[in-house]
Amino acid sequence: xxxxxxxxxxxxxxxxxxxxxxxxxxxxxxxxxxxxxxxxxxxxxxxxxxxxxxxxxxxxxxxxxxxxxxxxxxxxxxxxxxxxxxxxxxxxxxxxxxxxxxxxxxxxxxxxxxxxxxxxxxxxxxxxxxxxxxxxxxxxxxxxxxxxxxxxxxxxxxxxxxxxxxxxxxxxxxxxxxxxxx
Amino acid sequence: xxxxxxxxxxxxxxxxxxxxxxxxxxxxxxxxxxxxxxxxxxxxxxxxxxxxxxxxxxxxxxxxxxxxxxxxxxxxxxxxxxxxxxxxxxxxxxxxxxxxxxxxxxxxxxxxxxxxxxxxxxxxxxxxxxxxxxxxxxxxxxxxxxxxxxxxxxxxxxxxxxxxxxxxxxxxxxxxxxxxxxxxxxxxxxxxxxxxxxxxxxxxxxxxxxxxxxxxxxxxxxxxxxxxxxxxxxxxxxxxxxxxxxxxxxxxxxxxxxxxxxxxxxxxxxxxxxxxxxxxxxxxxxxxxxxxxxxxxxxxxxxxxxxxxxxxxxxxxxxxxxxxxxxxxxxxxxxxxxxxxxxxxxxxxxxxxxxxxxxxxxxxxxxxxxxxxxxxxxxxxxxxxxxxxxxxxxxxxxxxxxxxxxxxxxxxxxxxxxxxxxxxx
Numbered sequence: 247x248x249x250x251x252x253x254x255x256x257x258x259x260x261x262x263x264x265x266x267x268x269x270x271x272x273x274x275x276x277x278x279x280x281x282x283x284x285x286x287x288x289x290x291x292x293x294x295x296x297x298x299x300x301x302x303x304x305x306x307x308x309x310x311x312x313x314x315x316x317x318x319x320x321x322x323x324x325x326x327x328x329x330x331x332x333x334x335x336x337x338x339x340x341x342x343x344x345x346x347x348x349x350x351x352x353x354x355x356x357x358x359x360x361x362x363x364x365x366x367x368x369x370x371x372x373x374x375x376x377x378x379x380x381x382x383x384x385x386x387x388x389x390x391x392x393x394x395x396x397x398x399x400x401x402x403x404x405x406x407x408x409x410x411x412x413x414x415x416x417x418x419x420x421x422x423x424x425x426x427x428x
Numbered sequence: 429x430x431x432x433x434x435x436x437x438x439x440x441x442x443x444x445x446x447x448x449x450x451x452x453x454x455x456x457x458x459x460x461x462x463x464x465x466x467x468x469x470x471x472x473x474x475x476x477x478x479x480x481x482x483x484x485x486x487x488x489x490x491x492x493x494x495x496x497x498x499x500x501x502x503x504x505x506x507x508x509x510x511x512x513x514x515x516x517x518x519x520x521x522x523x524x525x526x527x528x529x530x531x532x533x534x535x536x537x538x539x540x541x542x543x544x545x546x547x548x549x550x551x552x553x554x555x556x557x558x559x560x561x562x563x564x565x566x567x568x569x570x571x572x573x574x575x576x577x578x579x580x581x582x583x584x585x586x587x588x589x590x591x592x593x594x595x596x597x598x599x600x601x602x603x604x605x606x607x608x609x610x611x612x613x614x615x616x617x618x619x620x621x622x623x624x625x626x627x628x629x630x631x632x633x634x635x636x637x638x639x640x641x642x643x644x645x646x647x648x649x650x651x652x653x654x655x656x657x658x659x660x661x662x663x664x665x666x667x668x669x670x671x672x673x674x675x676x677x678x679x680x681x682x683x684x685x686x687x688x689x690x691x692x693x694x695x696x697x698x699x700x701x702x703x704x705x706x707x708x709x710x711x712x713x714x715x716x717x718x719x720x721x722x723x724x725x726x727x728x729x730x731x732x733x734x735x736x737x738x739x740x741x742x743x744x745x746x747x748x749x750x751x752x753x754x755x756x757x758x759x760x761x762x763x764x765x766x767x768x769x770x771x772x773x774x775x776x777x778x779x780x781x782x783x784x785x786x787x788x789x790x791x792x793x794x795x796x797x798x799x800x801x802x803x804x805x806x807x808x809x810x811x812x813x814x815x816x817x818x819x820x821x822x823x824x825x826x827x828x829x830x831x832x833x834x835x836x837x838x839x840x841x842x843x844x845x846x847x848x849x850x851x852x853x
Contacts, residue, residue, distance in 0.1 A: 290591065291612075291613070292631055295613055296611075296612050296613040296631075297613060298613040299596060299610070299613050300613075302596070303594075303596060333615060334613065334614065334615055337598065337615040337616065337773075338595075338596035338597055338598050338616075339596070339597035339598055340555055340596040340597040341596050355763070355766075355767075356517035356518070356717070356763070356767055357517045357518050357713075357717055357749050357760070357763055357764055357767070358517070358518050358675040358676060358749055360759075360760065360763040361675075361676045361677060361749070361750075361751065361752070361755055361760070362675075362676070362677070393556075393597075394515060394517065394597070394599060394767060394770075394771065395515060395516070395517040395518065395519070395717075395767075396556050397514050397515070397519065397520045397522075397523045397554065397556060397557065398520060398523075399517075399518050399519070399520045399673065399675035399681070399747070399749070400520060400673060400674075400675050400681035400682045400683060401681070402675060402681075406556065409558045411556075411558070411559075
């Protein structure tokens with residue numbers, strides 16, 4: 247039984263789930279709150295691995311992103327291999343496998359926002375925050391990401407910051423919007 | 429003009445709670461069905477009404493249900509899923525229904541679940557619809573408290589559980605078999621058909637996936653009958669009303685419930701208030717990013733399934749993206765192909781490899797380094813990634829706006845080559 251403390255070197259794609267499921271250390275990584283929330287989701291599905299997306303959402307909610315340690319801990323808890331969990335984690339746009347800032351700015355780059363010139367919004371954000379898509383400000387406040395159609399095409403261009411939707415965004419509005427987040 | 433789906437939706441006002449919904453006739457269709465109709469009768473009623481799926485494919489809803497195994501020997505649990513993963517670029521119609529009248533969807537779902545005798549239902553909701561998630565959670569809770577969900581609904585012996593599932597973002601989740609994989613906690617790649625979900629869907633059990641707008645029609649069909657529903661279609665071959673939307677450089681972009689078969693002209697000129705000052709209509713995608721372009725010569729086409737198909741495109745989701753004459757068609761199509769290339773699930777080779785290639789070809793044209801051969805290569809891709817060559821409809825859908833852009837706006841592509849730059853910049 248492998249009980250070494252998990253670290254980044256411990257990621258393996260061997261597909262051998264046994265030594266993860268037996269390792270107690272990995273399970274201790276998750277907080278009680280996270281485990282309770284995951285247990286709640288596991289109870290709703292026929293087998294544990296079916297709750298993996300929910301588990302990723304829960305851990306990301308508490309820690310902002312899914313680190314390798316988080317990934318291994320979820321894998322152990324749901325009796326999956328880290329590779330299986332990572333294949334799911336990397337598939338979905340809104341599971342972050344790299345650190346993000348305290349606030350994530352999602353700029354819609356789909357067709358209606360393209361026609362309504364989301365490019366101007368992006369350019370202004372780049373100048374204000376000194377970051378490009380995929381980057382985080384040095385004070386860890388904002389991460390800037392492009393995003394597929396937000397379903398707000400009649401009020402394009404649109405963007406979301408955390409849970410808040412902004413419609414008919416103009417360059418002039420940006421300072422006031424950004425002020426709300428620190 | 430009747431607007432059954434949106435008559436109680438007032439943008440800016442909070443949606444009805446369960447009491448207000450019931451006071452305006454809500455859940456009366458459910459009572460009627462549980463008291464006096466068999467599941468088979470509900471299926472037949474919906475089949476007779478001519479209701480077609482509003483998610484884009486346009487398949488007869490009652491017919492879709494009819495393939496679900498029924499009776500004592502049918503496998504259980506059976507599942508009913510509302511596809512609320514609205515993510516087709518340019519589409520914003522289900523958001524209106526989800527935020528505007530969540531109980532209407534819940535009632536529609538219970539009716540559909542009864543018709544197929546489902547035991548468990550899910551709303552697969554797009555992550556970005558935060559307000560809808562909050563409202564649905566509250567409404568589901570209200571429905572449970574009122575005995576409209578859970579065990580032995582209204583003493584009928586019929587039981588149904590309902591869960592809200594919010595996704596984590598991937599266009600593929602809108603494809604129904606990929607949606608099932610996502611619900612099972614897997615990568616949202618499409619499944620081979622057959623077996624169809626009606627036979628082997630979620631966790632291998634019989635499953636129906638219906639679009640939000642489709643489900644919202646059900647209470648009204650039950651209350652008013654199949655003939656009434658057909659008559660709403662105002663001379664169109666298709667029944668009912670439809671949520672239509674227009675976005676782009678028009679004066680009044682928005683979403684409206686109108687009789688099936690309203691013309692493109694009526695939509696753009698009347699409801700959307702015409703083009704913004706200084707802009708001309710160059711083309712439009714009638715039903716989202718994966719539908720063929722139509723142009724100003726198609727303004728009198730009726731927006732129903734058969735008419736838009738006859739004009740060379742698809743009704744799709746019925747939410748239209750307008751392209752004006754100041755927007756570069758090559759840049760426009762590049763934006764679409766960037767989306768499709770990014771959202772390809774990577775499961776089959778033509779889509780995984782072909783779409784990024786298409787995207788790069790378009791980018792090089794837009795940046796002025798494209799050649800005549802590149803335009804030809806794009807044309808060939810519309811065949812290679814077309815129907816029959818891929819596992820699901822994503823890549824063929826992506827090729828629809830490309831092939832029609834090459835047909836209607838070929839000059840623009842050629843100008844990019846000849847001038848070695850984008851003439852719109």
